[in-house]
Amino acid sequence: MTSPLPQTLVLIGAGKMGGAMLEGWLRIGMNPAGISLIDPKPSDEMVALATEKGMALNPDPASLTSVEVLVLATKPQMLDTAAPAVQAFIRPQTLLISILAGKTLSDLSARLPNATAMIRAMPNLPASVQRGATGAAAGQGVTGAQRAMADALLRSIGTVEWLDDEGLIDAVTAVSGSGPAYVFHLVECLAAAGKQAGLPADIAERLARATIEGAGELLHQSPLSPATLRQNVTSPAGTTAAGLSVLMGPLEPLIVETVAAAKRRAGELSG
Known part of the structure; x- marks a missing residue:
C-alpha cells in the first residue's frame, strides 16, 4: 500500500x-x-x-x-x-x-x-x-x-x-483551539482556592496540577462518559457533592459564554 x-x-x-x-x-x-x-x-x-x-x-x-x-x-x-x-x-x-x-x-x-x-x-x-x-x-x-x-x-x-x-x-477554534487555556486557568483557580483554604501556595499548585493531569489521563483511558466519571467520584451528600452544588449552577452558562466570545473573535479575524 x-x-x-x-x-x-x-x-x-x-x-x-x-x-x-x-x-x-x-x-x-x-x-x-x-x-x-x-x-x-x-x-x-x-x-x-x-x-x-x-x-x-x-x-x-x-x-x-x-x-x-x-x-x-x-x-x-x-x-x-x-x-x-x-x-x-x-x-x-x-x-x-x-x-x-x-x-x-x-x-x-x-x-x-x-x-x-x-x-x-x-x-x-x-x-x-x-x-x-x-x-x-x-x-x-x-x-x-x-x-x-x-x-x-x-x-x-x-x-x-x-x-x-x-x-x-470557528466553533472548533473556540472549544478545542482555545480550550487548553481554559483548563490551565482552572488549575490556577483551583490552586488559588487551595491557598485560601489554608494550604501552602506551592503545595496547592502541585496538588491542583496533579489533579487535572490525573483526571485528564483517566478521561483518556476510560470508556466511560464524563458524566459517569463525575458521578463515580461523587458520593451522595459527600464533600464532592457539596462542592459541585456550588460549581454546577454557574459553570455551564459561563463556559457557554466563554466559547461564544472566542467564536465571535475567530469570526472577526476573517477577512
Missing part, C-alpha cells in the same frame, strides 16, 4: 505550532530531506533541528520543483503580508493546509489564487506532546488522496475530526 505521507512538504511558519507539527511528521517517518522550512526568524532550536535532519531552511522557491503539501502556520494577521511569498511555493498539484485561525477558505483563495486544493485545520497546543485535537474541513478541489495525506499529517499530533461544514471551524 502506498504511504499517504507526502514526498515534499513546505512548512511556512516554524513557531510553536508549526514546530510541534514538524516533530510529529518526523516521528511518523516522513523523510526530512523532503521538508523545507520557511521562517524569517527561526529559533535557534529550529535551525539546529534543520541542520541535524538535513531539512532545507528558507530555500529559494525556484529550487523546489515539487511541493506536494504546503502547510501555512504563520500568525493570521500576517496573511496579507506573507501572501506573495507563499504564492511562490504553490505548484499546480500543491495541497495547501492552513492552520490560520479565522481565515476561511475563501480568504485564502482570494489571497492565494494559485492554490486550487485547500484544507483548513485548527489544531491546539497539546499537539506539542502528540495529544492535540484538530478540526479540519476540505475545500472542493481536494482529492481523496490529498485528504488521506492531510489526515496522516494531522494525526501525527493527535486526534482529527473532519467537518462537512467549514463554518464549524
Whole structure:
C-alpha cells in the first residue's frame, strides 16, 4: 500500500505550532530531506533541528520543483503580508493546509489564487506532546488522496475530526483551539482556592496540577462518559457533592459564554 505521507512538504511558519507539527511528521517517518522550512526568524532550536535532519531552511522557491503539501502556520494577521511569498511555493498539484485561525477558505483563495486544493485545520497546543485535537474541513478541489495525506499529517499530533461544514471551524477554534487555556486557568483557580483554604501556595499548585493531569489521563483511558466519571467520584451528600452544588449552577452558562466570545473573535479575524 502506498504511504499517504507526502514526498515534499513546505512548512511556512516554524513557531510553536508549526514546530510541534514538524516533530510529529518526523516521528511518523516522513523523510526530512523532503521538508523545507520557511521562517524569517527561526529559533535557534529550529535551525539546529534543520541542520541535524538535513531539512532545507528558507530555500529559494525556484529550487523546489515539487511541493506536494504546503502547510501555512504563520500568525493570521500576517496573511496579507506573507501572501506573495507563499504564492511562490504553490505548484499546480500543491495541497495547501492552513492552520490560520479565522481565515476561511475563501480568504485564502482570494489571497492565494494559485492554490486550487485547500484544507483548513485548527489544531491546539497539546499537539506539542502528540495529544492535540484538530478540526479540519476540505475545500472542493481536494482529492481523496490529498485528504488521506492531510489526515496522516494531522494525526501525527493527535486526534482529527473532519467537518462537512467549514463554518464549524470557528466553533472548533473556540472549544478545542482555545480550550487548553481554559483548563490551565482552572488549575490556577483551583490552586488559588487551595491557598485560601489554608494550604501552602506551592503545595496547592502541585496538588491542583496533579489533579487535572490525573483526571485528564483517566478521561483518556476510560470508556466511560464524563458524566459517569463525575458521578463515580461523587458520593451522595459527600464533600464532592457539596462542592459541585456550588460549581454546577454557574459553570455551564459561563463556559457557554466563554466559547461564544472566542467564536465571535475567530469570526472577526476573517477577512
